[in-house]
Amino acid sequence: MLTVTGLCTERDERALFENLSFTVNKGQLLQITGPNGAGKTTLLRTLATLYQPEAGQISFEGRSINAGDPNYCQSLLYIGHQAGIKAGLTVKENITWLCALQGGVPAAAPLREGLRALGLQDMQHSLAGSLSAGQKRKVALTRLLLTRASLWILDEPFTALDKASCDWLTQCLYQHSGAGGAVIFTSHQALTLEGITTLSLGEGGHDE
Amino acid sequence: MSRFTLAAGALCQRELLLLWRHKTNVLQPLIFYLIVMTLFPLALGHSAKLLARIAPGVAWVAALLSMLLSLENLFAKDHQDGSLEILLLSPQPLPALVLVKIFTHWLVTGLPIVLLTPLMALLMGMPDVSWHYLMLGLLLGTPSLSLVGAIGSALTVGLSSSGVLIALLMLPLYIPVLIFGSGLVVTAAAGLPVAGILAILGALLCLCIALAPLACGFALRVACQ
Amino acid sequence: MVSHFEQFLAMGGYAKYVWSAYGLGVIVIIGNGIYTARIKRDAIAKLKRRYRT
């Protein structure tokens, strides 16, 4: 689904990784591991075409992509460190504009079901600014339920989540990869996930 | 409804909702405009002839400065809470979404200034024929000010205090609009035909509409690196 | 008999303007030349320090 060849990126005068090449195919769960500052977030942002690499080629389903490629963005869902939630809007408004920008506006039923799955249904009309970091993260994660994107790129999705939400998220990842999608994510917690491949970005960023 | 109008509508609604919830941010530029317009007669004395002569220039400079005030956090807030990345990663063309954002910004800051012109004409004692032209000039000119200012705001999105910096960066681009805007009223007052100047203001507006969102899109992609 | 040199310096009465303009020109040209040399010297010093230690 996604092939990366010869990727090398510099971050303030330091070469993060030198010609890193790997492929992500359908149904794969790829976890990027490595010490802090090894360039995990930069790699994810490069894959999401937010960060321009010094050299290298990223191709999605055979076609090489560059920033703002419409059909690549169509099938990509990126959730970064910040949840992308506007503090001035309510939870429901936030989700509607997030999904509208990404693709179709969610119908009322899946939206309500998604919120209930994450235990946010009673906070639907409260301002996002009044939510805790974990709740904001969950509001961002509801997009996972409502999107049709096949490739998910999640940056530290498990941070600030309670136990129940972590299980829900793992369940969600498995369900998505089972349905033929791919997930690339980073996480610091010791995960007990089986069937995932890892890419370590220690020194040299070689593919395990 | 096509995907794009859906996304554009949602973005426009989101912007207006946010501005509606923080009304003070909206009122600040207008109050600044009113203050400047009342200060000048107090500073220069109330002789009608003098005031009428300087009114168009003062109105334009005050409009330009008050729009600058609200430009600073046009993109900065989105950059802080991460929604700028979602804008970049949307399948819809980025310049079009940026144009929607700039349009809502103009609706909230530029349009009120245009609607305030009759009041300003009263304050500054402008003869009634010339304030029609001032209003028309502002209607054509303030969107270009908004579009050009958005480029400055996009270039300085990552920086903390970028108010004055935007003014410095975009000053050369404001000058043609300022010249033709205030020139319009002067030629109208002198009774000369004004069709040419209106055409030039319109041409500047079309140029800004065509190029400014492109430059903004580029600058935002660069700022998010 | 005003020697040819004084007459040249007088610049037909506009000496003040012509020579101040040329003075500014010299300042800009020589100033930038010196600044370039300084950039080069600093760069070489910094690199030497980096690779000599």
Place this chain on the structure above:
Amino acid sequence: MWTFFYKMSSGRSFYQLSGRFIPFFALASMLLFAYGLVGGLWLAPPDFQQGDAFRIIYIHVPSAFLSLMIFSVMTFCAVLSLVWRIKMADLILQVSCPLGAWFTALALATGSIWGKPMWGTYWVWDARLTSELILLFIYFGVIVLSHTIPEERTAAKASAILTLVGFVDIPIIHFSVNWWNTLHQGDTLKIFSKSTIAPSMLHPLLAMIGAFAFFYGWMCLSRARSLCLLKDKRARWVEELVKSW
């Protein structure tokens, strides 16, 4: 031609390439300076209308020409950097921006000094002087922007975008300032219009323009060379070079 730009993109080849151009630029600019100054100050007869004050033209016109030429070079580098992502183009843009600002300031200063004997005042809102002043603001904008953005790569790209926007703006400013000048037609006497100039006055002027241009090339390339070394200080070719000094 295309290989030339590709070679420019790697630090090492840029360093060697510019090393060959610099001596030629330096020699050419010094020779042309000598000829231009001698020609301009001694050989050219005084102007029948302005007397010897017209000799300021030999500093004013070349620096005004250079301020526009440097901005075109910067725009060309901006396109190279944004479209083809040639790293050295960012360097040349960053380096030639202060030079352009210096020459614009020089053009403004000599222009106003020239105005004193003609009109008795140092500053006159003449169309060309005003456009030169606004061009100086564009230069300041690019310099300030490239120095305020902390991250070096973003700063380079942002100033490239601002240069392109500025480039689009220059003709518009020229047109609108001329129109504005005729609108408020004051007592400005057209002193800058190029009256038919005698060949003996013209040759030193062309020589001075060439001298200024080569001087800019010399300064720009040698500064870019030093910064290029600093930029690639981790590269091996820089290490060998430093060891060989």
